Amino acid sequence: DAGVIQSPRHEVTEMGQEVTLRCKPISGHNSLFWYRQTMMRGLELLIYFNNNVPIDDSGMPEDRFSAKMPNASFSTLKIQPSEPRDSAVYFCASSSRPAPNYGYTFGSGTRLTVV
Amino acid sequence: AQSVAQPEDQVNVAEGNPLTVKCTYSVSGNPYLFWYVQYPNRGLQFLLKYITGDNLVKGSYGFEAEFNKSQTSFHLKKPSALVSDSALYFCAVRDIGGNTPLVFGKGTRLSVIA
Numbered sequence: 001d002a003g004v005i006q007s008p009r010h011e012v013t014e015m016g017q018e019v020t021l022r023c024k025p026i027s028g029h030n031s032l033f034w035y036r037q038t039m040m041r042g043l044e045l046l047i048y049f050n051n052n053v054p055i056d057d058s059g060m061p062e063d064r065f066s067a068k069m070p071n072a073s074f075s076t077l078k079i080q081p082s083e084p085r086d087s088a089v090y091f092c093a094s095s096s097r098p099a100p101n102y103g104y105t106f107g108s109g110t111r112l113t114v115v
Numbered sequence: 116a117q118s119v120a121q122p123e124d125q126v127n128v129a130e131g132n133p134l135t136v137k138c139t140y141s142v143s144g145n146p147y148l149f150w151y152v153q154y155p156n157r158g159l160q161f162l163l164k165y166i167t168g169d170n171l172v173k174g175s176y177g178f179e180a181e182f183n184k185s186q187t188s189f190h191l192k193k194p195s196a197l198v199s200d201s202a203l204y205f206c207a208v209r210d211i212g213g214n215t216p217l218v219f220g221k222g223t224r225l226s227v228i229a
Binding site: 033035042043045048091093103104105106108109 | 151156217220222
């Protein structure tokens with residue numbers, strides 16, 4: 001299995017532009033999580049899906065952030081418009097079920113820089 | 116609410132010496148506990164987990180962790196550190212009774228010096 005695949009690996013964009021991050025979870029996993037990592041705040045959960053349905057988006061910082069999961073093999077995180085404070089590494093993770101004893105498999109992340 | 120504390124931002128240890136990375140947690144019920152490691156420019160990788168049973172859990176790369184319910188701790192240990200163990204380590208917790216995502220600590224950067 002190729003693991004959780006995120007694209008792009010790096011993204012540099014200008015303030016005000018729309019940014020779309022992509023994630024392909026492991027086949028058969030039915031829970032998907034979007035995290036943001038910064039030096040100041042550590043690893044923050046933004047939103048998670050079970051069976052393609054958003055369960056909790058309380059971690060999404062503002063209305064500028066949105067996430068979708070149109071099918072079991074694909075999810076996007078969109079920022080529109082982007083701001084310099086959105087600069088961070090964004091991780092996608094998937095899990096085989098929402099049961100408590102299952103850990104997560106993380107992608108390699110997308111490093112976003114907004115200038 | 117669930118929470119995890121990693122009291123040390125940075126741990127330095129000489130190669131060959133034992134290492135400990137500390138973690139304490141707070142949950143309303145019984146916990147599921149995890150350790151993950153992150154190498155530079157990589158995602159988090161699973162190291163080990165405590166679900167139930169023996170309080171001493173063995174994981175990848177020679178790491179182990181001890182669950183201590185009375186102290187609400189789950190410290191990560193290794194008897195002899197390697198330079199290649201240098202990385203960022205995250206502790207995570209979830210309440211057994213809940214169906215909520217893992218809550219991660221802020222991470223501890225381990226530096227093993229040759």
